Amino acid sequence: MTAKLPYGGLLALFTAAFTAVLTELLPAGLLPEMSRGLRVSEGRVGFLVTGYAAASFLAAIPLTAALRGLRRRPVLVGAIAGFALCNAVTALSTSYPLTFGARLLAGVMGGTMWAMLAGHAARMVPAERRGRALAVVLAGITVALSFGIPAATASAAFLGWRATFAAVAALALVLVVWVSRYVPDFPGEPAASRVPPHRIAALPGIRAVLAITLLLLLGHQVMYTYLAPFSERAGFGRTGVVLFVFGAATVVGIWSVGALIDRHPRATLLAALGLLTASMPALGLYGGTPPVLLTAVAVWGVAFGGAPTLLQTALIRISGPGDADVATSLQTTVYNAGIAAGSLAGGLVLETAGGGAGALPWTALPLFAAALATVAAARRYAFPGRRRDGGRITAWAGSSPGGSD
Known part of the structure; x- marks a missing residue:
């Protein structure tokens, strides 16, 4: 009998992916509004996206390695809380340097969280259901790109760009509670086994x-x-x-x-x-x-x-x-x-x-x-090609002859 997926936890991780994409790409959809609000050129507003990506790029590997020994859920909750803080600062800030600093910190949170989401989802389900679980979680990226960014950009025309960032900050706060309630915790890796x-x-x-x-x-x-x-x-x-x-x-x-x-x-x-x-x-x-x-x-x-x-x-x-x-x-x-x-x-x-x-x-x-x-x-x-055990695929492990990696 196929085990049911833990949708409460997986949808919380889906929302985390959705929130991360909104946080990263919202400035690209709000260039004119943020340019006027921060009194800088649209090109400098574009650098808010560049700064986020650069911080994420630089932080992902070293920070993930440094945090491997800590329990997983508190680290995940901390990253999401960081999103709430950074988006709140962006919503309130009238200073470009302060806003840019908040975006750099958000990029660090993003690099940490993206490194965790897939592994956390994989540990929540049996091996034969990992692909389906990851599809649920990573659909948050697709939904954010397809509907989240356009909807947030449209709402900014009525509510203002600051209210849009404040709404994303509020979503992250709700997500902190959701993850704490429905996403299971896992131990960190002992130093000897890393x-x-x-x-x-x-x-x-x-x-x-x-x-x-x-x-x-x-x-x-x-x-x-x-x-x-x-x-x-x-x-x-x-x-x-x-x-x-x-x-x-x-x-x-x-x-x-x-x-x-x-x-x-x-x-x-x-x-x-x-x-x-x-x-x-x-x-x-x-x-x-x-x-x-x-x-x-x-x-x-x-x-x-x-x-x-x-x-x-x-x-x-x-x-x-x-x-x-x-x-x-x-x-x-x-x-x-x-x-x-x-x-x-x-x-x-x-x-x-x-x-x-x-x-x-x-x-x-x-x-x-x-x-x-x-x-x-x-x-x-x-x-590798699929492997069957009694008519049922148990894993991808095992390979067909030929080819190399």
């Missing part, structure tokens, strides 16, 4: 998952960051519609992966990366036709929506739940590096390539193709 981060990074398969994560985010950010100019070049100026189609499609993707991940993990990831790869030539060749543009963006969204969950599940399968926090901190660092480098690469292509925005899909295509080829080759450790 595996050093460099040894976890050296586990067979870890580097393949991290490489695919980097390639995926590079290709995605090349296109997603500059979707507005690409849509305008294609003659479809309603960027909001294109973004909504992408966001709604990611919800379909995360739902589909949740249904398949525990039974067909390798095949599902290959299919997702195959769809991503196929959508880029469609955008490059026929993106000027609105029906093709929207269809290709929807395919891209479905494929991308589930890919991070598939990769994080593979990472935890390799490291084991006990070392998942450190393994995930490595992925968090790579993830943020991919976001920054992909956005930079897309901007350089946009400014220097003869085709302008039309060159973006062709820039993303080889990155997605390389990710697909890496998964196809990484059969032994990172992405």
Whole structure:
């Protein structure tokens, strides 16, 4: 009999992911309002997002390693409380330096929390249900991007940007109570049993998952960051519609992966990366036709929506739940590096390539193709074929002959 998922706790972690994404990306949706309120340029408001990402990038691995010996739930609650404090300071501050400092602290909280979420969810459920549990938790990212950010941006037009940040701070406070009540606690790792981060990074398969994560985010950010100019070049100026189609499609993707991940993990990831790869030539060749543009963006969204969950599940399968926090901190660092480098690469292509925005899909295509080829080759450790025991998949462990990581 299949055990039921602990939805009370998993939905609390879902909301934590949702809150973290809102905290990180809200300034990008509120550039004009925050620019006027803080009396700085929109570019300097944009640096509030950059500062958050940089702090998260720098803090994830060392802070995760330093906190490994502490009980897990208090650390998670502390990170969420940090979000509440940082968003409250942002809502009240009239000083740009103070606001920037709050954003740096929020980035540190984000780097700590992202390293914990997947491992905590994995320890809450039996091994055969980990994929489904992770899909529930990481859906918080998708819902925040698809609906949370647009809704918060729209509400700021009526309530003001400060009220929006205050609402996110209040949500984090509610979440502190929710996590304390419904998310189980787990002990920290005794010093004698802790595996050093460099040894976890050296586990067979870890580097393949991290490489695919980097390639995926590079290709995605090349296109997603500059979707507005690409849509305008294609003659479809309603960027909001294109973004909504992408966001709604990611919800379909995360739902589909949740249904398949525990039974067909390798095949599902290959299919997702195959769809991503196929959508880029469609955008490059026929993106000027609105029906093709929207269809290709929807395919891209479905494929991308589930890919991070598939990769994080593979990472935890390799490291084991006990070392998942450190393994995930490595992925968090790579993830943020991919976001920054992909956005930079897309901007350089946009400014220097003869085709302008039309060159973006062709820039993303080889990155997605390389990710697909890496998964196809990484059969032994990172992405083995499924294994059955009495007609039921018990784990991903075990591999088919051939291939290497």
